[in-house]
Amino acid sequence: xxxxxxxxxxxxxxRGQQVTLSxxxxxxxxxxxxxxxxxxxxxxxxxxxxxETQRNKGNFPxxxxxxxxxxxxxxxxxxxxxxxxxxxYLCASREGTGPTYEQYFGPGTRLTVT
Amino acid sequence: AQSVxxxxxxxxxxxxxxxxxxxxxxxxxNPYLFWYVQYPNRGLQFLLKYITGDNLVxxxxxxxxxxxxxxxxxxxxxxxxxxxxxxxxxxxxxxMTRAGNTPLVFGKGTRLxxxx
Numbered sequence: 001x002x003x004x005x006x007x008x009x010x011x012x013x014x015r016g017q018q019v020t021l022s023x024x025x026x027x028x029x030x031x032x033x034x035x036x037x038x039x040x041x042x043x044x045x046x047x048x049x050x051x052e053t054q055r056n057k058g059n060f061p062x063x064x065x066x067x068x069x070x071x072x073x074x075x076x077x078x079x080x081x082x083x084x085x086x087x088x089y090l091c092a093s094r095e096g097t098g099p100t101y102e103q104y105f106g107p108g109t110r111l112t113v114t
Numbered sequence: 115a116q117s118v119x120x121x122x123x124x125x126x127x128x129x130x131x132x133x134x135x136x137x138x139x140x141x142x143x144n145p146y147l148f149w150y151v152q153y154p155n156r157g158l159q160f161l162l163k164y165i166t167g168d169n170l171v172x173x174x175x176x177x178x179x180x181x182x183x184x185x186x187x188x189x190x191x192x193x194x195x196x197x198x199x200x201x202x203x204x205x206x207x208x209x210m211t212r213a214g215n216t217p218l219v220f221g222k223g224t225r226l227x228x229x230x
Contacts, residue, residue, distance in 0.1 A: 004157070033217070043158075043204065043220040056217050090157055099146050099208045100165050103218060105157035 001027055004106035006091050012112045018079040021109045025072050025093030031055075032074040033103060034066060037088040046089075049074055050097050078111075086113045116141045116209045120221035127195045128229050135190040135224045137205030146208040147188040148218065149179055153201045161203075164188060175199070195228045202226075 005024045013019050025032050034046040045058035049068035066076040072093075078085055088110050092103035117140045127133045139145055146165055150158040162173025169181045179190045188205060205221045 006157075035220075042222040045217040045219070048217060058217065092158075099210050099216065100163075102148060102160045102163055103158075104160060105150075107155070107157045 004091055004093050004104055006089075006106040006109050008109060009107065010110050010112075012114060013081050014114055015081055015083060017081050018077065019081060019111060020075055020077045021089055021091075021111075023074045023076075023091030023093075023106060025074070025091075026104055029093035029095050029104070030072050031094045031097050031101070032068055032072065033092045033094075034074070034076050035090045035092065036060075037090055037108070038086075043090070046076065048097070055097060081113045083113050086111060116145075116207050116216070116219050118205050118207050118219055118221035120203075120205055120224045122224050123222070124225045124227065126227045126229060129197055130194050133192050133195040133199070133226065133228070135203050135205075135226060137188045137190065137221060138186050139188060139205070139207045140186065141207060141209040144210045145188075146210050147179070147181065148206040148208075149173065149177070149188075149190050150204045150206065150220075151201045152204065152223070158204060161190070195226075197228050197230050200226055200228045 007022045031050045033048040036044045048056045052068045063079045068074045088108045090108045092105045094101040094103045119138045148163045149161040152158045164171045164181045172178045202223045204223050206218045
């Protein structure tokens with residue numbers, strides 16, 4: 001099976017702009033989670049979607065939003081970008097939402113805000 | 115709230131020697147525990163998990179981890195390190211007793227450097 005794919009891999013944006021990142025999960029996986037990874041804060045959970053519904057949300061401002069489509073593909077959007085939003089954004093998929101399911105991660109999108 | 119601590123930012127080991135990457139956790143109930151590895155410019159790769167049963171869990175690439183409930187630890191081990199094991203390692207936990215869907219909480223990561 002193909003792994004989790006994320007597009008684009010690299011992105012440079014200017015403060016105040018908005019950005020949309022895309023994630024395609026492993027075939028058959030219906031749960032998609034998003035994480036922000038920075039050197040200072042490590043991996044922080046953004047949100048998880050299952051069957052087009054947000055199941056859980058981390059402690060991020062409303063500028064961060066996401067959605068999931070009927071084919072399980074997911075997008076996340078960040079509006080009014082700030083310098084501190086520069087990070088590696090990781091998408092992960094798993095078969096279900098039960099706690100024993102491990103997550104499989106994509107390569108990430110590296111966002112640089114200037 | 116659940117949390118994970120990886121007390122060492124960096125671990126250096128000579129090739130061929132055994133390696134240990136430490137992890138301690140805190141949950142209100144019983145834990146589900148995971149180890150992931152991240153290579154440069156890559157996402158995280160799943161190594162192994164502890165759900166229940168034997169305290170010694172075997173995973174990918176010759177790695178294993180030992181669950182110790184009394185010490186709330188889940189240290190990652192490998193009997194003989196390879197240079198190719200050099201990477202960033204993350205421990206993660208879910209609290210199995212919390213109702214609903216809880217997110218995975220990660221430690222800060224430990225950078226392993228295996229020296230030839």
